[in-house]
Amino acid sequence: GAGVSQSPRYKVAKRGQDVALRCDPISGHVSLFWYQQALGQGPEFLTYFQNEAQLDKSGLPSDRFFAERPEGSVSTLKIQRTQQEDSAVYLCASSASAGTAYGYTFGSGTRLTVV
Amino acid sequence: SQQGEEDPQALSIQEGENATMNCSYKTSINNLQWYRQNSGRGLVHLILIRSNEREKHSGRLRVTLDTSKKSSSLLITASRAADTASYFCATDASGSRLTFGEGTQLTVNP
Numbered sequence: 001g002a003g004v005s006q007s008p009r010y011k012v013a014k015r016g017q018d019v020a021l022r023c024d025p026i027s028g029h030v031s032l033f034w035y036q037q038a039l040g041q042g043p044e045f046l047t048y049f050q051n052e053a054q055l056d057k058s059g060l061p062s063d064r065f066f067a068e069r070p071e072g073s074v075s076t077l078k079i080q081r082t083q084q085e086d087s088a089v090y091l092c093a094s095s096a097s098a099g100t101a102y103g104y105t106f107g108s109g110t111r112l113t114v115v
Numbered sequence: 116s117q118q119g120e121e122d123p124q125a126l127s128i129q130e131g132e133n134a135t136m137n138c139s140y141k142t143s144i145n146n147l148q149w150y151r152q153n154s155g156r157g158l159v160h161l162i163l164i165r166s167n168e169r170e171k172h173s174g175r176l177r178v179t180l181d182t183s184k185k186s187s188s189l190l191i192t193a194s195r196a197a198d199t200a201s202y203f204c205a206t207d208a209s210g211s212r213l214t215f216g217e218g219t220q221l222t223v224n225p
Contacts, residue, residue, distance in 0.1 A: 004157070033212070042203050042215030043158070056211040091157060100207040103148055103160030 002026075004107035006092050012113045013082045021077045021110045025094030032075050033104060034067055035091040043091055049075060050098050082114045120216055121204060127222040134191045136219040138204030139184075145207045147180055149189050152201045152218070161189075161202075194223045 005024040013019050025032050031050055035043035036059075045059040051072040060067070064083075069075040079086055089111050093104035122137045138147070146165045150158040164171045164180045164187070171178045177190040191198055201220050205213040 035215075040217075042205075042217045045212040045214065048211045056209075059212065093158075099210040100213055101146065101210070103163050104158075104213070105160065106150075106157035108157045 004092055004094050004105050006090075006107035006110050008110060009108065010111050010113075012115060015084060015114055016081050017114075018078065018080045019082055019112065021079075021090050021092075021112070023075045023077070023092030023094075023107060025073065025075070025092070026096075026105055027073070029094035029096050029105075030098055031095040031100075031104075032069055033093045033095075034075070034077050035093065036061075037089045037091055037109070039088075046077070046090075079112075082112075084114050087112055087114045121202070121219040123219060124217070125220045125222070127224065128194055130194060130196055130223055130225050132194055132223075134194050134198070134221055134223070136189045136202050136204075136221070138187045138189070138216055140187075140204075140206045140214075140216075141185065142206075142208050144182070145210060147178075147187050148205045148207070148213065149176075149178060149187075150203045150205060150215075152203065154200075158203065191221075194221075196223050196225045199223045 007022045034046040037043040047067045048056040049069040064080045066078045089109040091109045093106045095104050120139050148163045149161040152158045162173045164178050175192045180187045201218040203215050203218045205215045
């Protein structure tokens with residue numbers, strides 16, 4: 001596609017519910033990144049995929065967070081047993097090159113509200 | 116954790132004026148990137164400057180990098196109302212992640 005697509009655009013979850021956030025990167029992009037952005041803050045790194053390999057997951061805040069990219073294209077970020085502190089915008093980005101040597105293309109994000 | 120710190124946190128100027136935003140960081144970097152974010156939207160990549168570069172231009176944007184002071188500045192010349200957005204610097208120190216600052220909110224008044 002022409003850009004990075006994320007769905008859903010908005011998600012309201014009850015505390016304790018599991019959620020799954022989807023990212024469709026630009027076709028052929030090797031690198032895929034997930035970031036979490038709290039209100040009024042800059043994005044915080046969660047995880048990085050190069051093709052289907054998850055090379056860095058050190059930013060995932062707890063074992064309730066899980067990300068996958070099984071075929072090296074679409075990625076899903078799953079949050080189990082959501083908590084109020086998980087409320088944030090989750091941003092996906094992709095890049096044609098490996099790593100961070102070039103700029104990313106970001107999606108518009110999924111705004112998660114846990115009530 | 117945030118490595119970069121932008122200064123000022125907020126900036127309000129008139130259309131046609133220049134806007135300067137600064138970014139400081141703490142560790143050695145491979146490159147530094149600037150992004151723009153309009154309210155409720157994703158980030159848009161503006162410009163990347165590598166650690167061995169000192170200045171870079173792209174249209175109305177000028178970025179400088181001083182690795183000895185661990186600082187960068189973004190200059191937007193002849194600003195327009197459409198430039199109103201949050202601007203973030205992001206540093207690449209690891210090759211696998213960018214570390215973003217907290218951003219500068221720029222308002223350009225028509």
